[in-house]
């Protein structure tokens with residue numbers, strides 16, 4: 048029998064993760080989902096890894112350094128809300144949130 052791991056979230060490492068970041072960045076045209084500025088900052092996990100969020104394009108979003116900082120350490124509530132709004136306006140692939 049195949050021991051079925053209790054849902055192990057998809058995690059990528061090294062080059063695989065780099066490639067995923069690249070895919071997400073291209074999808075978002077390198078623009079921050081919240082303020083729209085062009086950025087090379089690494090993407091944000093919509094559902095954090097600590098909460099079982101996966102390394103998938105659906106769970107990653109391009110954010111600039113400033114918005115990324117706000118969403119984690121600054122006006123967290125406000126920025127999470129802004130991000131949710133941005134995601135709703137995006138042509139949906141699966142109802143994430």
Ligand SMILES: [Zn+2]
Nearest residue numbers: 079082111114
């Ligand atoms: Zn931004």
Ligand SMILES: [Zn+2]
Nearest residue numbers: 090091092115
């Ligand atoms: Zn983040």
